[in-house]
Structures are given as C-alpha cells and as structure tokens.
Amino acid sequence: AQSVTQPDIHITVSEGASLELRCNYSYGATPYLFWYVQSPGQGLQLLLKYFSGDTLVQGIKGFEAEFKRSQSSFNLRKPSVHWSDAAEYFCAVAPANAGGTSYGKLTFGQGTILTVHP
C-alpha cells in the first residue's frame, strides 16, 4: 500500500525567508504526486502536480517542487515566503496508470502547518 510521510508537523519561518517542506512517499512505482494548501476552515487548493517529465515542477503562488526518484521525495520549496503563505500544506500521492476503482484515490500525508513571522 502506498503511504506519504511529512516529517515536519509545524514549521515557522520569517517573512522573506526561504522555505522547504519535506514529503517522502512509499510506493512500488512512480506515482502521481501533488501538493495542496489549506487555509483554516477551508477546502484544499492544488499548488502543483507531477505526472511525468521534468522533475522540477512549477506551481501557483511562486511554489516549486522537485521529484527525486532515488530518495522517494517530492519536497516543496519557495524562495521567499509571504505572510499570506501561512496555512497547512499537504503532500499526496495517487497510483500512476492504475485502472479500475483505485484510479484517482489520493493518499495524503499528515500535513505541515506553516507559520510566518513578520
């Protein structure tokens, strides 16, 4: 079974500092990979996704993520954090090229809460 680990439950950074949120997955093959962001009491918004091809993917709001097959990782980065980036971030995986009823079922990590200090 696939699984996702986000090692950091809570991260605090200063506004303007760089950010890296870690995500490790366990899966027998290369999965589809996603990062979502959630503001308090709201639904999830897709930041970026990796299906195949270039391992460095660009997303919305200035975020990027790099897929590293050898490390089973898909870390999220941002060079300069803004106060509005404070939220909870979720990494998720889904089976790639799976058929039938398992297709599209996402497995989520536990989430990382980001606090931004002025």
Added chain:
Amino acid sequence: DGGITQSPKYLFRKEGQNVTLSCEQNLNHDAMYWYRQDPGQGLRLIYYSQIVNDFQKGDIAEGYSVSREKKESFPLTVTSAQKNPTAFYLCASRLGVYSGANVLTFGAGSRLTVL
C-alpha cells in the same frame, strides 16, 4: 463560476442522530469523493463514486453511507453507527477516470460536531 458547494458549513448533532452532508458540483465531473479530516491525520477517504448509481468504500467507510443518483450530487450520511463523527468533512470531484484528469477539486468543507 463552476465549483463544489458543501452544506451546511457547520453542523451540530446529538449522539444517536443521523445527519446528511450535502455536496453539489457544477463542473460536469464524473467522479466524486468524500474525505474526513482530523487534526494531525491528514485526509482519509470515506467513499468515492466514479459514475452515477455506483460508489465504492474507501479506507474508513464504517458508519457512513452515500448515494449517487445524479451526476452533480453526492450526499454523505453520517449514521449513529459512526463512533467518533466529530470531524471536518471534505467533498471533492475529478473530471474523469483516465490519465490527465487526475486532479481533485475540493469543496470548502463541512464541520460536524457531536454534542
């Protein structure tokens, strides 16, 4: 604008009562999903439906029921058999089954509190 509407946003329930959470989408998406979110546990899949009149259990289906009579609607009933129903519930949808359509769109969620 197209999107997913979940209602109510907040719901309080007494123990032993069934409650139904509404999820409506106007995105013309084929697949719909219900996730439960608890602090520090991420999201866990309750039920999903790939087409009308068909649905499948997710990882934590016990104590829940769903129906999919219309493409646009996927209501979730939290029954009295669910022992710990207090949580944030998220509905999501996806365009279709095949590659290239594998991105979930989420609603704003419904928070259920059992008194």
